[in-house]
Structures are given as C-alpha cells and as structure tokens.
Amino acid sequence: MKTATKKKSAPAAFPLDRAGLLKAYRTMRTIREFEERLHAEFAKGDIPGFVHLYAGEEAAGTGIMMHLQDKDRIASTHRGHGHCIAKGVDPKAMMAEIYGKASGSCRGKGGSMHIADLSKGMMGANGILGAGAPLACGAALAAKFRGDGAVGISFIGDGASNQGTFLESLNLAAVWNLPAIFVVENNGYAESTSRDYAVAVDSYVDRAAGFGLPGVTVDGLDFFTVYEAAGEIIKRAREGGGPALLECKMVRMYGHFEGDQQAYRGKGEVEDIRANKDCLKMFSERVIEAGIIARGELEAIDRECLAVIDEALAYAKAAPLPKPADLLNDVYVSY
Amino acid sequence: MARTLTMRQAINEALDQEMARDQNVILMGEDIAGGQGGDGELDAWGGPLGVTKGLYHKHPGRVLDTPLSESAFIGAAIGAAACGMRPVAELMFLDFMGVCFDQIFNQAAKFKYMFGGKAQTPIVIRAMVGAGFRAAAQHSQMLTPLFTHIPGLKVVCPSNAYDAKGLLIQSIRDNDPVIFCEHKNLYDSQADVPAESYAIPFGEANVVRDGGDCTIVAYGLMVGRAMEAAKQLSPKGPKGGVECEVIDLRTLSPIDWDTVIDSVERTGRLVCVDEANPRCSIASDVSAMVAQECFKALKGPIRMVTAPHTPVPFSPVLEDLYIPSAAAIAAAVTKTMAQ
Numbered sequence A: 001m002k003t004a005t006k007k008k009s010a011p012a013a014f015p016l017d018r019a020g021l022l023k024a025y026r027t028m029r030t031i032r033e034f035e036e037r038l039h040a041e042f043a044k045g046d047i048p049g050f051v052h053l054y055a056g057e058e059a060a061g062t063g064i065m066m067h068l069q070d071k072d073r074i075a076s077t078h079r080g081h082g083h084c085i086a087k088g089v090d091p092k093a094m095m096a097e098i099y100g101k102a103s104g105s106c107r108g109k110g111g112s113m114h115i116a117d118l119s120k121g122m123m124g125a126n127g128i129l130g131a132g133a134p135l136a137c138g139a140a141l142a143a144k145f146r147g148d149g150a151v152g153i154s155f156i157g158d159g160a161s162n163q164g165t166f167l168e169s170l171n172l173a174a175v176w177n178l179p180a181i182f183v184v185e186n187n188g189y190a191e192s193t194s195r196d197y198a199v200a201v202d203s204y205v206d207r208a209a210g211f212g213l214p215g216v217t218v219d220g221l222d223f224f225t226v227y228e229a230a231g232e233i234i235k236r237a238r239e240g241g242g243p244a245l246l247e248c249k250m251v252r253m254y255g256h257f258e259g260d261q262q263a264y265r266g267k268g269e270v271e272d273i274r275a276n277k278d279c280l281k282m283f284s285e286r287v288i289e290a291g292i293i294a295r296g297e298l299e300a301i302d303r304e305c306l307a308v309i310d311e312a313l314a315y316a317k318a319a320p321l322p323k324p325a326d327l328l329n330d331v332y333v334s335y
Numbered sequence B: 001m002a003r004t005l006t007m008r009q010a011i012n013e014a015l016d017q018e019m020a021r022d023q024n025v026i027l028m029g030e031d032i033a034g035g036q037g038g039d040g041e042l043d044a045w046g047g048p049l050g051v052t053k054g055l056y057h058k059h060p061g062r063v064l065d066t067p068l069s070e071s072a073f074i075g076a077a078i079g080a081a082a083c084g085m086r087p088v089a090e091l092m093f094l095d096f097m098g099v100c101f102d103q104i105f106n107q108a109a110k111f112k113y114m115f116g117g118k119a120q121t122p123i124v125i126r127a128m129v130g131a132g133f134r135a136a137a138q139h140s141q142m143l144t145p146l147f148t149h150i151p152g153l154k155v156v157c158p159s160n161a162y163d164a165k166g167l168l169i170q171s172i173r174d175n176d177p178v179i180f181c182e183h184k185n186l187y188d189s190q191a192d193v194p195a196e197s198y199a200i201p202f203g204e205a206n207v208v209r210d211g212g213d214c215t216i217v218a219y220g221l222m223v224g225r226a227m228e229a230a231k232q233l234s235p236k237g238p239k240g241g242v243e244c245e246v247i248d249l250r251t252l253s254p255i256d257w258d259t260v261i262d263s264v265e266r267t268g269r270l271v272c273v274d275e276a277n278p279r280c281s282i283a284s285d286v287s288a289m290v291a292q293e294c295f296k297a298l299k300g301p302i303r304m305v306t307a308p309h310t311p312v313p314f315s316p317v318l319e320d321l322y323i324p325s326a327a328a329i330a331a332a333v334t335k336t337m338a339q
Helices: A018-044 A058-065 A081-086 A091-098 A132-146 A164-175 A204-210 A223-238 A269-276 A279-289 A295-318 B007-021 B070-082 B094-099 B101-108 B144-148 B161-173 B221-233 B257-267 B282-293 B316-322 B326-337
Strands: A073-075 A152-157 A180-186 A215-219 A244-249 B002-006 B025-029 B063-065 B086-093 B124-129 B154-156 B178-183 B190-194 B206-209 B214-218 B244-248 B251-253 B270-274 B303-306
Touching: A018 A058, A018 A081, A018 A091, A018 A223, A018 A279, A018 A295, A058 A081, A058 A180, A058 A223, A058 A279, A073 A132, A081 A091, A091 A295, A132 A152, A132 A164, A132 A180, A132 B070, A132 B101, A152 A164, A164 A180, A164 B070, A180 A204, A180 A223, A204 A215, A204 A244, A215 A223, A223 A244, A223 A279, A279 A295, B002 B007, B002 B161, B007 B025, B007 B161, B007 B190, B025 B070, B070 B086, B070 B094, B070 B101, B086 B094, B094 B101, B094 B124, B124 B161, B144 B154, B144 B178, B144 B251, B144 B282, B154 B161, B161 B178, B161 B190, B206 B221, B214 B221, B214 B257, B214 B326, B221 B244, B221 B270, B221 B326, B244 B257, B257 B282, B270 B282, B270 B326, B282 B303, B303 B326
Parallel strands: A073 A152, A152 A180, A180 A244, A215 A244, B025 B063, B025 B086, B086 B124, B124 B178, B154 B178, B214 B244, B214 B270, B270 B303
Antiparallel strands: B002 B190, B154 B251, B206 B244
C-alpha cells in the first residue's frame, strides 16, 4: 500500500448503495442529535461529571465503523459517544449511563468517559489519553490467534498522538504485523492547545512512516473519503497485510468538555464550522445533488433520529439509580 | 509424584502445564525466549534468569518476544485478555512498572468495575521482586504495597517452589488480573513439588510453624528469615524460651485476615515482617488490622520489621543492612515479649 494524501473522493461514483447511504446518514444523524441533546441537557445541570462531545466529527467514526462487525474491536477515547453509536451500542443504555443510572451500559459505574459494550466490540471510551492504543494491539493480537479475520482499531486524538503508548503501539503493531489500525482524529485541538503547537510533524503519514507503517491522511469531514480509505486499510489488515494509520482531519463543534468557554478559538471559528464545515450537511448535499436520495427522505430520518433521542432521554431520566450495595460489587470476578 | 525442584523449575513447569491445558494461554515479554532475529540460537535466554527457557520450542507461536516497550506489550496483553485470551506477561523486574503502570492500574484493574461487571481481564503479570541480588535501586524493590492498594488487582508472592507452582497455576486460571511476584533470590531455592498440576487457592495463608507465644507474619523471602528467627528463639535455640507461630501470607490481595487474627488471638503478640519500605506497607496494613480487630488480645505492642525508608543501595555491605535479617526479626520478637 502506498502512503498518500487524499483530498476528495471522486464525485461521480458512490462507494455504497442506497441502503448503505441511508444507514450511514442515520448513524451520523443519531450521533449529532445525541450530542446536541447532551449539550442542552448538560447546561441544565442534570448530568454529573465531564462530558466530551463528538458533534462535527460524525463522518469519521461512521465512515470507519460502517466496515466493522461485532467481532472487530475498537478502543475509543474520552470523546467516545460517536464511536459507541456507530459501533452499535444502544443509545438508551448510553444515555442512562451518562446519567449514572443502574440500567446504563455500565450500570452507572463508568459514565460518559467509560461507556463500553464488549458484546458489540466496543472496548470502552477511555479517560486516559493514549491508553487505548496498546489495548487495540491486544485485540488485534487476539484476533490473530483466533484467525477470525477481525481487526483492532485504536481511535486517538491529535493530542494523545504524542503519548508514548501510541508511539510504542505503532512499533509493536508493525513488528508483530498485527491487524491493528490507528485512527488519528485530528480535530485541531488537544484540549485548548492547537495541534500545530504540539505536534512537530506536519503530517501523520510521516509519523507512521517513521514506525514502518503505511499512513493515509483524509478529509475527515468527507464521509465518502473516510469510508473508502478505511475500507482499503481494513481489508488489507483482515487479509494479513498488517497495521496502518489513518489520519482524519476534522473539526470539533463544541469545546473540549461541556462548559468550556473556548476563549482559545479564533473569532468566528465555530460559526464557520457550523456554516461551512458540517459533515452532515456535506453528506446530504452530495447525495441529494446526485439524485440518489431525496431531501424528504433525509428529513424523515432526521425526525426518526430525534424520536430515538427523545426516547433515550426519557428512558435515562426515568431509569432507576444504582443501589448502595452496587458500590461494592463487580470489583473482582471472585475475591 | 513429588520431585525436588527449584522455584525457577516449578514456575517453568506451571507455565508449561497451563499452556498445554489451554490454548488461550500465551506468554509475552522481553527476551522470554531471546535471540530473535539474530544469527545465533533461538530461545537463547528463556528470560534473563532462564525461567521460561524451553517453552518457546514446546509451544510454537505462543511465546512472544516483545520489543523493549512495556507500555505497549503490557497494554496489549491486557487488551488481549479482555478479548478472551489468557496472557501471561513478564515485566522482568517489577521496578519497570513505572513505564506501564497506567495500563495496569487504570485499565486492567478497572475494566470489571468501570464497565458494570460486563468485562473480565484474566491476565497474569509476572515480575521479579526483591533485594539481595546486588542489582541496585531500580532492579531490587519490593513494590507489593503499590499493587495491594489498588482494587481490582490480585497480588501473589510465593516463598517456595511448591507454592510458586500452585499459585501460578491458580493465577493463570483466575479471571481477575494478577500481579505474580517472584523473588529473584528464591529462584534457586528447592522444595518437593508434585509433577501433576495443582492450584493453590488465593486468600489462604500457610501456617508454616506453630507456636503459642508470638505471631510472625511474613511473605516471600522473609518467610525463611522469620523461620530462622523462630528457630533461634525456640527453647532448643541459643536464645531460648519463645515459641513463634510463623504465617506465610502467600497472597497479599486477597489477604487471609482470618488466619492472622486467629493466631494473634491465641498468642497476643505480633511481629510483621516485610521486605518493602515501611510506610503504607504490607506490614503496616497487617498491623493496623490486628490493632483494630485484636486490641483486647494484645499483650504487647505490635512490632514491624521492614526495609528502611531508603532506596535499595548497591554496595553489598549496605544492601545486606537494608534487607530485614533473622536477627532483626528475633530482636523484634524479644522486644514485644518484654512488654
């Protein structure tokens, strides 16, 4: 595989059929509505702790996860809601988890930063930046032993791409030729510090090359480009071709965490993202212009997604709280 | 059938038997075979002290030499464990935990709880511990208390070859993450070890010597020293007059409080021996629990015999002073008996 930088996919052909396009749109819209609703609800003060929103980044997670099955494992980041939804985790259980409820994905013991569902191959959002990379290598190693053609994918932000765990994992994956994929979600900010300040190389393709891995940089706002690049990389890994790095250049619609005043952003930056760099708008325009999907169909999906989130929120708010005895259980399998 | 084996051989046999029993058991670590990619012999080392020697050829493809990259391979072992494998990862020296501790205490230890009970991480991290090897400050520590502090981890430290085999087999079959501490100065110690496979349950201390006057609690290398002190103090010994009960904790998390408390209820006296540094140690932990639970039974103050609050020194004359001696243990018993 050559290392390359791809800007835009070919406008004429779509890599997915109509059903696939509708599914992708539904996933992205569900993530967007989930995050927009959390933004609104968090401001009311009902949600405990820290929440990091994936709004604006939907095309990347969805474009990659469309290629995966439950047997494929992902190790996510602190900004993990989008990865969860795209990997098939139930939004109701996720919402209940974020509210700290007993019927949450993790029975209220994990919260936003630790949502996991191993039955779906979601190995957890992670509060430790860079910690998921070695875990994804482990998932890839297990897949290699099983010989089931599964892959392990580590999502990592541009900030955590400076962690030793990430760099060590690139080397380990290359040395052991693991079916591991490292997705750098480059949204331009490590918390409040710009990517350009904190990362010495201009391109992650160069960083991958330094560890003996092929790398590809794509416009992470363009679902189709992400989908195609991820498809090639994942196929190659499944066939024993080894690890690769995929850099998705993207934007963050909200702050690092909810409540972040974002004084570090340039004037008009967020407005520009909303107006001109919205990956969902870009997707919609493409498929409508091509005459494959009608606007009305997408609007119908929008309403259905809204209903899913309404239902998830109502479920979460009505869900039972953990019991005092839950404090002490599930520390060990046996002790 | 029991043969006399060294602890090194007993550990190797436990790994070999478990790998034969369960294909999901794999070994990972730096130089655990050795010689990868070179022109010489493969399995040249079998680990720096030869503990895993021979397993590479017996179990093809399942003994993985890793780059010097503890964060990555310990983390990968943890990730593989969460995906159904049963990796035994060798950290070589427990002192190296500093470069991969996040993967151990924030990832492996917490998956079960943080994911609402829906995950398990059956990993064993084997590592050498302890002083006396002239290996200086960064290869000699007894860091057991750092791990017992963390909910979700189990911590094991055998004192002899028989326990090492049975406890390691239990560690591999256990469904929680286990830190398995091997004292490098015990690798050549010998004991009768059955050839067949056997597991020693966690949380069961071993009363290695009965006595009614003073309880000595120890683990790892210190068990032998405690036994030596007990021998010196017994009526047959030169100092005469005191019968010590010696308890080998064997596992530090879980810990067998019942055996310790029952013993102190009978003897009324306790000496805690720990090769770790004194503050927030296994010794201070056991002392605090006994003070709380056995206050009325105590006839004298609890005494702790530990390493001093210093790094491990290099010079043999200093290192020998650093490690708790049988004489120091005997002196502590005598002191608590006098009150």
